[in-house]
Amino acid sequence: MVHGARLLLPVALIYPNKVNNKSQQPRLDRLGAYPFERLKALFAGSHGNTELDHIDAGAGEPRLPLPAFVAPTLQQQLAGFSKYPSTIGGMELRTAIAAWLVRRYGLSDVNPSTQVLSANGTREALFAIAHALVNPDAEKLSGRKAYVMMPNPMYQIYLGAAYTAGAEPYLLACNHQTGFAPDLSNVPDEVWADTALVYVCSPSNPTGWIADEAYYAELLALADKHDFYVVSDECYSEIYWADKPAGLMQVAENLGREGFSRCLVMNSLSKRSALPGMRSGLIAGDAELIKRFSKLRSYTGPATPLPLQHVAAAAWSDEPHVQAHLEVYRQSLEAFFDVYGGDIPAGSFFVWLPVSNDEAFSLAAYQQQNVTILPGSYLGAEDAQGINPGSGYVRAALVDGPDAAAELARRLKQVRV
Ligand SMILES: Cc1ncc(COP(=O)(O)O)c(C=O)c1O
CATH class of the missing domain: 3.40.640.10 (Type I PLP-dependent aspartate aminotransferase-like (Major domain))
Structure with missing residues (x-):
């Protein structure tokens, strides 16, 4: 029937992975892979330089000691898990x-x-x-x-x-x-x-x-x-x-x-x-x-x-634990930029560095210096003019303290694309 064919054809054309027009959520198909999935794909088949310890500056995951009140508070409140x-x-x-x-x-x-x-x-x-x-x-x-x-x-x-x-x-x-x-x-x-x-x-x-x-x-x-x-x-x-x-x-x-x-x-x-x-x-x-x-x-x-x-x-x-964390982040930013040069960002623990090609730089940083950082384009999207303002930058998270931040800066300075 023409009517049936007309119903099936557009769906297959618009959403080639769909089996029919009622199952699955087509809005999901507009999403690209999440940045860390893309990074995994970028690094697939490559190896980090095993002569150096790995520095993971990819995720914005703070790695500071647990604040002192966490364990005792949790211990006292365990019964709450049964409600x-x-x-x-x-x-x-x-x-x-x-x-x-x-x-x-x-x-x-x-x-x-x-x-x-x-x-x-x-x-x-x-x-x-x-x-x-x-x-x-x-x-x-x-x-x-x-x-x-x-x-x-x-x-x-x-x-x-x-x-x-x-x-x-x-x-x-x-x-x-x-x-x-x-x-x-x-x-x-x-x-x-x-x-x-x-x-x-x-x-x-x-x-x-x-x-x-x-x-x-x-x-x-x-x-x-x-x-x-x-x-x-x-x-x-x-x-x-x-x-x-x-x-x-x-x-x-x-x-x-x-x-x-x-x-x-x-x-x-x-x-x-x-x-x-x-x-x-x-x-x-x-x-x-x-x-x-x-x-x-x-x-x-x-x-x-x-x-x-x-x-x-x-x-x-x-607040004291927050102030202690802030001090570590400030020291980390200072340590990084003392070595790398450039201006310290106004906030957050990320550094956003201009590079010639963000994917190539991130891959080279991994292969040459055993460092994980994110290509900036993975954190942006193409606008109507086809421009992704994240392209040409890499993001590194300073989450391992000042010494690691300085070492990260030293290694990033040596990356050659
Ligand atoms: C800008 C921004 N907002 C929100 C979050 C989410 O943090 P969480 O879900 O841990 O509160 C993150 C985590 O990296 C972030 O960078």
Whole structure:
């Protein structure tokens, strides 16, 4: 039958891997392989120089000693593993998070009941939020897709979130010319009009750029004008070189915005407390958005186990361990740039280095110097002009202390492509 043939043919053409038009999720096909999968493929069949110890500067995984309170708190709370935790997080944790936000950003008040949620690491929350705040049927209703705007290069989760939520990513190039800021000034009005959500990341992974108060204020003015939400990924807020980074909630309050309207902030214990394996973070801001997100989360169920909630509450309540970590990161950055030369980034523990060809440099660094670093293009995406602003850079994570950072710099200086 012609009708049947017409039904089958387009599906096979558009999604060649699909067996029919009802199974499998075609939005997933828009996602490329995750950066570390691509790195594995790049290194496949190659060998690191075995005369040298391996330095893994690929992943942004802090490798500092466990803060002292972790083991005893966990030990005392083990019985909690025999209970289901609530997805929003217990009151003790949400109160500790609210108190931290108030202290850290000088806020007058954060309501732990309505303005805070627990996250199982911010990765899942950054991904899921687009599914709560973007209309996947925008195109059906208006003929135009909703945009999810993000820096480019970026933490790739934003891209995955946009695609799977049925949105169109709109990429804000962060390059040398913009001072690595996602440039808001060149976005056409019709794009702003269709924008549902903007991700901002400060301090930035991978560039180390930090948003100042004026940047957040400009973004919030645009959000009001064009009716969109701002999700601020502040995971590296406690890792900075000179000036303590401002945060979205702080700027919102300083601007006199009621109840952090349109704002959601995510932050993590992975970086601040060097607890990436604990998978614990915070979501905070506009109570309406929290309520909506909470509804989605009550179905997807990313609940933080109770004993870990207690450790998390202790971590948000303790600053000395964070200061000790910051000192190590600062010394590591200094040690790296003393050897390598160049400017220390404003924030995060990443260095973002210009190279002639990022894939070739990363592979050569592995083969010649037994060093793992990431090609910058894996952290970016091609824009409409076919430009990937991550190309021509490599990212290295300084997560093993100052001596390893200096050794990394020495080795990277010797790489020949
Ligand atoms: C910019 C950024 N946001 C979020 C995360 C997620 O961290 P986690 O899920 O451990 O909180 C990372 C981790 O590397 C990151 O670099």
